[in-house]
Amino acid sequence: MARSKGKKMEQGIREAMYWKPLEGEAGKAEKVGCLLCPQACKIAPGKRGLCTVRENRDGKLYTLVYGNGSSANIDPIEKKPLYHLRPGSSCLSFGTAGCNLKCQHCQNFHISQVPPEDLLMKHFTVEGVVELAKNSGVDGVSWTYNEPTVWFEFTLDASKALKKEGFYVTYVSNGYINPEPFREIAPFLDGINVDVKAHSEDFYRKVCKAELAPVHRTCELAVELGVHLELTYLIIPTKNDTEEQFQGFSGWVMDKLGPDVPVHYSAFHPDNKMRDLPRTPSTTLMKAFDISKKAGIRYVYVGNVPHGDYENTYCPKCGTKLIERFGFSAQVLELDGDKCGKCGTKIPMRM
Helix, strand or coil, rough: CCCCCCCCCCHEEEEECCCEEEEECCCCCEEEEECCCCCCEEEEECCCCCCCCCCCCCCEEEEECCCCEEEEEEEEEEHHCCCCCCCEEEEEEECCCCCCCCCCCCCCCHCCCHHHCCEEECCCCCHHHHHHHHHHHCEEECCCCCCCCHHHHHHHHHHHHHHHHHEEEEEEEECCCCCHHHHHHHHCCCCEEECCCCHHHHHHHHHCCCHHHHHHHHHHHHHHHHEEEEHHHHHCCCCCCCCHHHHHHHHHHHHHCCCCCCEEEEEECCCCCCCCCCCCCHHHHHHHHHHHHHHCCCCCCEEECCCHHCCCCCCCCCCCCCEEECEEEEEEEECCCCCCCCCEEEEECCC
């Protein structure tokens, strides 16, 4: 695998998917329009989109990171977090550079908010990813760490190959992807965790340089297409931590996604451009937990906090503890496939 820092890795440069030429003043195609995500970047020759990894070269859009990874590690699936997909399994996790959001609180800003030439990168082939997964003894592969949408072309090709070899595949995403490309990759995704950053358009505009509506659309499309969906809501003190937001978020989940979509509330710790804010109080986390449970969401979890009962999965009908978790470890106790081992209630669990 080639390594590079301080220059573009030519192995990862190829024409991108999902773009169109834009007419210049003299009728010549100069700028290009990226159609991959809702940012809809209009990119001049020699320039890049907001994500920093898609570049206009002579009127064509190129990806700079096809197979170029910044990170590759073995993780428990619970770390994503995906609690209802192959609990207790391990996955090979890959990340690259760049992101199509500019979140001020991003904890992976050292890879997500920089161009690829600023990182030490490895070049992976599709065949190399499959072989590495086989040799690692994992059950699946997760595209994570930064936003997987930005290296869509490679994740699509590699996911197709991985599924043929029997691996599960997941995205850990901000949900900022247009419907057409999401529909194309959906058949090769077993699950997706979408980080819904707030229930506020104002928050998305000011903190993330984005909009909330496209994120909602992706989540609703995942349910429609049968991709296993879980949601993460990072609670940031003074930014997205009001009862009104928790109620609005919970109401949207119930109305548009259904009561069986797992919700993870996660504690914030100061990072990136929000180092002046405090950590999330446990009382706020439990308030959000209670609001979502009262709204009717059956599987609500709390993360980034000391071990507690809010990590476990219970049967919503008889109350039997089905899965016990401690940190990122999980022990299946009373599951019979995707049913409660005590009362037979069907549990939304991909085993």
